[in-house]
Amino acid sequence: MRNRWDKSRLEEIGDDEVAMRVFTSNLLGEEEDLVLHGGGNTSVKGTAETVFGEEEKVLFVKGSGWDLRTIEAAGFPPVRLDYLLRLGDLKSLSDSEMMRQLRLALLDPQGPTPSVEAILHALIPHKYVDHSHADAVVTISNTPNGDEHLKQIYGDEVLILPYIMPGFILARQVAEATRDLDWSTLKGIVLLHHGIFTFHEDAKISYDNMIKLVAKAEDFITSNTDTNTVAHAESNIDGDDCLQIVKLRRAAGKLFGNPVLVRLDTTQEATGFASLNNVADLATCGPLTPDHTIHAKAFAAVFDAEPAAELVKFENTYREYFQEHATDAHQCLDTMPRYGVWKNKGMFIWRGIENAWKLSVTLHSTRFVLFNRVRH
């Protein structure tokens, strides 16, 4: 994990705390091992002037629809801090009511909806709060005795809490767990199977702590893993296979409801994975953290011989999965997989194209963003 701090930017940032928040958020967003597109969130506490000319304490928190890699000041809408803290004191609040209240707490009603984790950011009594879904931390957390390993790595400098779905209950959990805590002794909070928070009055120290803590997790994995066990295999794709890919793209577009791109990764690592005897179990056991389901869905498609004809299996499995877990409040999204395994051939990635002019952007991000997801 490389520290990307660049002091040459400090002069233009000056003492603008939101500009500083944008800067270190972009640094986090550039590291795909910390956050995938749209994942993670950050905030800074400050003041903003109301229409009455009064200063109000606010939380500038990442708004939905923004990506940390490219976020700008407009992506951090000011939210009334006291209002958020009062929400955090409530005994219960449904998800839908919480989202309504977050919008009510905005200083600008046209601002983007604050992150679902805004109340949690408000409850952490430090100026800068950074949150990522770091691969290394979640990987260790997902192993047997993961919490013990994390305690061994971090000692007392990190608070480790069990998994709770992001939202109001998670904010309450952190509030309860930190009620009598001396925050000055703490460098971060790990939420098992979810991610990690760091925080400080100084943006650089909060960012540095994120990099240092994640690097410790990466070192632990390196020293406890035999990397020679990664499978490698050669893929051989012939003309019939290429025709299959074309048919698959068309069939996937129908499930998505719009044209899509598909890419087959035939690197030795991807083909090696696709050639494992238990690849179907591995590819469908769930993502690294629930946050990844937003962009990668909960499981991959697995194909034997004819992907285009076998795509219906994924569609049916996805619908069954939805029926099993949905409540009346849920709506089934499109049934197109986001990544898949073609046994002995390689791995697929799909990307929807909403508009033709987005094609070049999509090609770029398919290669550099979605491709990266498949590694996990």
Ligand SMILES: [Zn+2]
């Ligand atoms: Zn999160």
